[in-house]
Amino acid sequence: MATGFASALSEGQPAHLDLGEEAVPCLVVGLDGNDVVLAPGAELPPVEPDTTAYLLIEAGGSLHALKTLIRPGYTKGELVATLLDPFRLGQRRNFSRAPIVLPSHLRPAGEVDKPWTTFTRDISAGGLRVAKQSSYREAALHEIVIGLVQAEREIRATAEEVRVTGTDVSLSFVDIEAEDRLLLAQLTFAYHRRAAGH
Numbered sequence: 001m002a003t004g005f006a007s008a009l010s011e012g013q014p015a016h017l018d019l020g021e022e023a024v025p026c027l028v029v030g031l032d033g034n035d036v037v038l039a040p041g042a043e044l045p046p047v048e049p050d051t052t053a054y055l056l057i058e059a060g061g062s063l064h065a066l067k068t069l070i071r072p073g074y075t076k077g078e079l080v081a082t083l084l085d086p087f088r089l090g091q092r093r094n095f096s097r098a099p100i101v102l103p104s105h106l107r108p109a110g111e112v113d114k115p116w117t118t119f120t121r122d123i124s125a126g127g128l129r130v131a132k133q134s135s136y137r138e139a140a141l142h143e144i145v146i147g148l149v150q151a152e153r154e155i156r157a158t159a160e161e162v163r164v165t166g167t168d169v170s171l172s173f174v175d176i177e178a179e180d181r182l183l184l185a186q187l188t189f190a191y192h193r194r195a196a197g198h
Contacts, residue, residue, distance in 0.1 A: 009028065009031065009057060010028065010031075011028055011029060011030060011096055011192040012027065012028065012195065013027070014027060014028075015038065015055055017054070017055055017070070017079070018054040018055075018056055018065065019044075019045060021045070022045070023056060024040050024042050026038040026039060026041060027041060029189055029193050030096040030192055031095060032095055032185050034082055034083045035080050035083075036055065036080070036081045036082075036083065037073055037078055037189055038055075038073070038080070038081055039078055047079075049071040049072065050069050050071060051069070051070050052069060053069075055081050066084075067083075067084040068081035068082055068083055068084055069084060070082075074186060074189060095124040095127075095185065095188070096124060096125075096189060097122045097123070097124040098122060098123060098124070098192060099121065100120060100188070100191055101121070102119065102120045102148065103117070103146075103149070104120055104128070104130050104144060104147070105118075105145045106130065106136075106169075106171075107137075107142060108139030108141070108142060108143075109139065109140075109141035109142060109143050110141075111137075115143070116133055116137060117133070118130045118132070118136075118169075120146065123184055123188065124185075125181045125184045125188065127162070128159070129171075130168065130169050131168060132164065132165070132166070132169050138164070139161065140161060141158055141159070141160050141174065142160075142161065143158055144156070144171070148183075151183075153183075155176070155183065155184065156180075157173050157175060158173070158174050159171035159172055159176075
């Protein structure tokens with residue numbers, strides 16, 4: 001992706017979607033790779049899927065128009081704008097992150113010992129950050145089980161350590177089912193929708 005944008009495209013950021021005849025105010029509610037999930041702040045004119053539109057955002061003190069293809073979103077009333085123009089998010093991550101607390105079990109990949117138990121500090125479709133417990137065992141790869149208590153479901157994945165501090169361990173998924181990745185993305189989008197009042 002191209003560089004040159006100082007500020008990040010992030011959840012909660014106001015934007016406008018230029019549909020040619022009018023620009024509709026929107027709020028960014030999620031990021032998923034090159035897809036930006038938008039909650040329009042006004043009634044949208046009828047839009048065909050894969051319509052070309054421009055996402056207008058402020059970055060680095062300037063207004064930028066990013067070429068996108070738009071389609072209906074994951075939730076009624078939302079749109080997904082797929083970025084066609086190169087754009088650097090101003091951060092290393094490509095997925096929306098949300099401070100959702102979920103029970104988690106981690107074990108160094110290949111070990112048979114009991115996993116260490118912790119909880120997430122935040123999650124995304126690309127990885128998670130967990131609280132570092134005294135039972136933490138350092139490893140390049142971890143087998144992870146995330147408990148989704150309300151859904152009575154578990155997500156199993158393999159993730160690599162990307163950062164360890166005195167209080168946290170950040171991991172990036174290297175092996176996760178597509179359905180589970182989508183579920184995590186939907187959880188983060190729902191969190192940001194609620195935070196934005198939508």
